[in-house]
Amino acid sequence: METGIPPNSDAGPLAFQRRRRHHWDGLCGLRQKADRPARHYHRIIQDYYRYLVPPGLRVLEIGCGTGDLLAAVAPSLGVGVDFSIPTVQAAARRHPGLHFAAVDAHALGLRGKFDVILLSDLINDAWDVQAVFEQLKSVCTSRTRLILNFFNEPWRLPLALVKRMGLGADHLEQNWLAPQDVANLLHLAGFDVVNHFPRILLPLEIPLVSPALNRYAVHLWPLNQLALTHLMVARPAFIAGKRASDPRAGVSIIVPARNEAGNIDAIIDRTSAMGDDHEIIFVEGHSSDGTFDAIQEAIQRHPDRALRLFRQPGRGKGDAVRLGFEEARHDVLMILDADMTVPPEDLARFYQAIVEGKGEFINGVRLVYPLENESMRFLNMLGNKFFSLAFSWLLGQPIKDTLCGTKVLWKRDYRLIADNRGYFGDFDPFGDFDLLFGAAKLNLKIAEIPVRYRSRQYGETNISRWRHGWLLLQMVAFAARRIKFI
16 A cells, blocks of 8 residues: 655655554454443534535545544535545444545545545654645645644643553643644645644543533633643635636626615626626615615616616515525625725725735625714714624634624625535625625635725715624624534
């Protein structure tokens, strides 16, 4: 069997691989037992991966063992590789609907592309971690996600003691890698880290105690420094900058409009063409100032523009955005608030960011540049800063401004968010959090673009400081339950 190590290498790597293969071949029987010592740990790991990987994707697992983790994420196509032949044979018997092969991680030689690549507890046991990451590039697309977990160095002594006591931790000498080491190795191999979180303080099953430590306490400093394992999600940077998307992709701009009759003409006049084609979709929301009629008249005055109008059946901006997204004809979806507090001229830089692969979800930020006079009240600004810190911590990516109305994403990613909306349910009257939470759960790279926030020139704000502030607190609690403390 190929080892991936050149014949003229010294004996060190070859001996290393032979020793590991012999070790894991010998553990094949134990890893199939329902009462194996590490069963609770593996069950928790499976729960985390099920959260991170939506069902129905093309999934490759490197170091698949007996295939239980691969089966747990319910792939449409599941391929598992492991360098232990007895283990691969056992995996094929346990999970006949999946595909398994005896392959060394240092020399994959696989064909095809995958949506997700899993490496659970693998890099601690690899001879050359960077070489393993390099091998994955041939099976990646620009949208592939690499998800891995690895042991944390403070557990070096506890795991050695557990192994000596015969309670689990069946491993040889490990690579004890800090998160920054793994992030650097990923970077050298052409990957960018999207998210990273410590997990598991207690790998043993003790009622009440284990859930309290593993679900809640592990996120708090300094206990998060003592987690058993780190989970990390990365995306291929070597593709993102070259051909993440079509640089001339068409754009659908969704404009939710309630009581914005005086802004319609300016929106049309100030929104420039982007990509090969673009359209503006107005979704009118039961206005009392004649907004619907104003949009109809504007469409008649601009027969040369791709302008469309819908009246939303429900209530709230979120309902309007969903309708607009469903009706959109182009690949890039944008939201522009009809009050134009974010100028339509700024949309061009959002478009540039997404087609160049700077991110897969582009979020506007109003809190970097000085605010135009009276564009945001002082207490509102303080509230936004508080919530930016809270949501950055909850989502695991920097989110400086959750309620900036300008958000841009690919239509294909929105469809994934919509398909997986059942996890969160219909919880968001704003529409912003439905998209942000969905993007975070799908491990999309969130990039933020600072904008100069302008004063409203027509009408009155639809935001109620206290009522919507209370709703934001509810969103924090919701994100904590459904994203952070899982």
